[in-house]
Amino acid sequence: MDNVTLTAIASIVTAGLTIAGGSIGPALGEGRAVATALSSLAQQPDAATTITRTLFVGLAMIESIAIYCFVVSMILIFANPFWNHVIAQTAGK
Amino acid sequence: MRLSPDEIILWQYGFVKLNGTIVFTWGLMLVLAVGSKLITRNLSTELRRSRWQNLLEIVITGIQKQIEDVGLPHPQKYLGFLGTLFLFLALASLCTVIPGYEPPTGSLSTTAALALCVLVAVPLFGIKEQGLGGYLKSYAEPTVIMLPFNVISELSRTLALAIRLFGNMMSGTMILAILLTITPFIFPIAMRALGLLTGMVQAYIFSILAAVYIAAATRPQGEARTDANAKA
Numbered sequence: 001m002d003n004v005t006l007t008a009i010a011s012i013v014t015a016g017l018t019i020a021g022g023s024i025g026p027a028l029g030e031g032r033a034v035a036t037a038l039s040s041l042a043q044q045p046d047a048a049t050t051i052t053r054t055l056f057v058g059l060a061m062i063e064s065i066a067i068y069c070f071v072v073s074m075i076l077i078f079a080n081p082f083w084n085h086v087i088a089q090t091a092g093k
Numbered sequence: 094m095r096l097s098p099d100e101i102i103l104w105q106y107g108f109v110k111l112n113g114t115i116v117f118t119w120g121l122m123l124v125l126a127v128g129s130k131l132i133t134r135n136l137s138t139e140l141r142r143s144r145w146q147n148l149l150e151i152v153i154t155g156i157q158k159q160i161e162d163v164g165l166p167h168p169q170k171y172l173g174f175l176g177t178l179f180l181f182l183a184l185a186s187l188c189t190v191i192p193g194y195e196p197p198t199g200s201l202s203t204t205a206a207l208a209l210c211v212l213v214a215v216p217l218f219g220i221k222e223q224g225l226g227g228y229l230k231s232y233a234e235p236t237v238i239m240l241p242f243n244v245i246s247e248l249s250r251t252l253a254l255a256i257r258l259f260g261n262m263m264s265g266t267m268i269l270a271i272l273l274t275i276t277p278f279i280f281p282i283a284m285r286a287l288g289l290l291t292g293m294v295q296a297y298i299f300s301i302l303a304a305v306y307i308a309a310a311t312r313p314q315g316e317a318r319t320d321a322n323a324k325a
Contacts (some may be wrong), residue, residue: 020268044314049162053159053163054295054296055300055302056298056301057298057305060257060295060298060302063257064253064256064257064260065200066262067256067257067260067261067264070260070264071256071259071260071263072315074096074263074267078096079096079208
């Protein structure tokens with residue numbers, strides 16, 4: 001296998017692993033956050049606006065980790081920086 | 094496949110490029126500026142108002158209330174900055190119903206610029222509120238050891254703001270493009286509707302986070318700088 005194929009394999013597999021691993025953690029975290037927020041909403045309906053706002057901000061915080069992983073995997077697939085390097089090397093040979 | 098509207102190049106002369114991001118951003122700015130100019134041209138304090146004035150009043154009072162809830166006692170001071178951020182982001186994602194339009198926030202340059210605005214605005218509001226010394230002292234809290242970490246958090250949260258918005262908006266168009274090749278017709282429409290919701294939530298979150306950062310910077314000394322600082 002030449003370098004180009006190896007780079008392609010590594011990029012695609014890493015992209016898949018990134019999004020797989022990167023979505024598990026935030027998913028568990030968001031589930032916990034929403035569950036806690038729901039139970040506190042049931043206990044104190046008066047504080048609904050505060051709880052909802054804090055929940056949204058917190059969810060965005062948690063979700064941003066998944067988004068980072070998504071961005072990294074998208075870069076690996078569509079805008080791979082190593083790709084140009086390897087192709088330039090092969091062409092130069 | 095396109096990652097961002099940066100790659101739509103409409104006009105090029107030498108190294109000067111006019112890409113989709115710039116055109117869509119200026120279009121949105123035009124709509125916002127001309128729209129608010131037209132609406133506020135003949136405001137009335139009577140009981141009878143135009144329906145556009147009613148709409149604008151609902152939006153403005155809603156934003157003011159949200160800013161106040163975050164912990165900024167005088168929302169009028171911050172309304173210009175935070176309100177503009179929210180309205181721009183909301184309009185940018187709402188306009189995705191127009192065919193041929195791509196949200197300019199799906200480009201990292203736009204979101205980075207907005208995040209940089211927040212990075213600059215937070216110290217400005219902080220210094221205006223509690224003076225240069227008072228603001229700088231807030232970096233050395235609770236102890237001086239925390240100084241580098243406070244500076245790092247300032248930078249990393251700016252990065253997080255930019256990447257979060259970019260990732261969310263970019264993923265919307267990306268998922269749509271992928272779905273169009275797999276299951277065209279009905280399913281992409283449902284995802285587009287979901288994208289409208291995500292866009293509004295992201296606009297809300299971006300401006301509310303900016304408000305939280307400003308609230309943390311303008312809070313007087315002695316009071317606990319709680320949640321806002323720990324986030325990155």
